[in-house]
Amino acid sequence: MRRAVELAGSNLGATTPNPTVGCVILDRSGVPVAEGRHEFAGGPHAEAVALRRAGSSAFGGTAVVTLEPCAHVGRTGPCAHALRAAGIRRVVYAVADPTPIASGGADYLRAAGLSVVGGVLETKARRANRFWLHAVAKQRPYLTWKFGGTLDGRAAAVDGTSRWITGVEARRDAHELRAVHDAVLVGSGTVRADDPHLGLRHGVRGTPPARVVLAGSAADLPADARIWDESAPTLLLLTDAASAAHLPERVHRIAVPATAESGADVSRALEELYARGIHSVLVEGGPRIAAALLRAGLVDEIVGYVAPLLLGAGPSVLADAGIATLADGVRLDVLETKPMGQDLRITALPGRAAPSQ
Secondary structure: OHHHHHHHHOOOOOOOOOOOOEEEEEOOOOOEEEEEEOOOOOOOOHHHHHHHHHHHHHOOOEEEEEEOOOOOOOOOOOHHHHHHHOOOOEEEEEEOOOOOOOOOHHHHHHHOOOEEEOOOOHHHHHHHOHHHHHHHHHOOOEEEEEEEEEOOOEOOOOOOOOOOOOOHHHHHHHHHHHHHOOEEEEEHHHHHHHOOOOOOOOOOOOOOOEEEEEEEEOOOOOOOOHHHOOOOOEEEEEEEHHHHOOOOOOOEEEEOOEOOOOOEOHHHHHHHHHHOOOOEEEEOOOHHHHHHHHHOOOOOEEEEEEEOOOOOOOOEOOOOOOOOOHHHOEEEEEEEEEEEOOEEEEEEEEEEEOOOO
């Protein structure tokens, strides 16, 4: 199962709108003979790939898979039927399929006389398939907030300079993070101040993510900004659709309601993205948009690249998030810390409020 989870996690973000799944086939004596993963939406599922590679060695063996085998006919046939037809006698899976249309594979296999065990390494398998599991459960994309900052929490110096706070290793890693998400999101302030392109650089390969700009009005967004080019789809979420008349026609305009603070409703914005098949979003906007999303409880993961640099003043990585006292602070559950050259990458999940003393 650890190998199956590794297979699934290695293809995170490449299978939207499908889950990422890994499978390992053991022969009747328990020896691994084949493995596979779901490579892309519309392609064969992980079980089908592994069974094809195993051939006759699968007969009487065991299938170890990260997600309950599907029991429905979509663009491919049901995996539960394929496992039975191949002569598999035991199926071990990590996570039960949460969707009504595809679930039921475990029950079908048990009824057919196979031994079925679920819940093995479930936490690790959920992490490997977090984008899809979150999206189908919450009906909104999984949101990762990424930032680069100094050791004292600054995103730029007083004069606005911010290139480069982090080193080349951290910047390349950030582009790899960008590559696994369906979309990358910034606010209108970032477009005006930085003119970002939001494509893939530093030798990172893959499909460039869709680019999303969240704005109230688009009136002051430049028509020649790099983000409007044809290298990837660009979606503009705004409260005043008429204000975007000067922008290129290829920019997809999506109306969202305004909040009491006159900003775009971030919850509705994410719902609009999910409705368009986007299951994961990397937030690379400035401190205000990060604060709005954190305040709304919409940040699912945080990846911070911290540089061994002190500035003492300048814009913070996070603006006012509505936290008035220490007891209300967002306590982070740190998953990993990893050196990136001279910098440090911290991966964490927003947890409970800071404990009071």
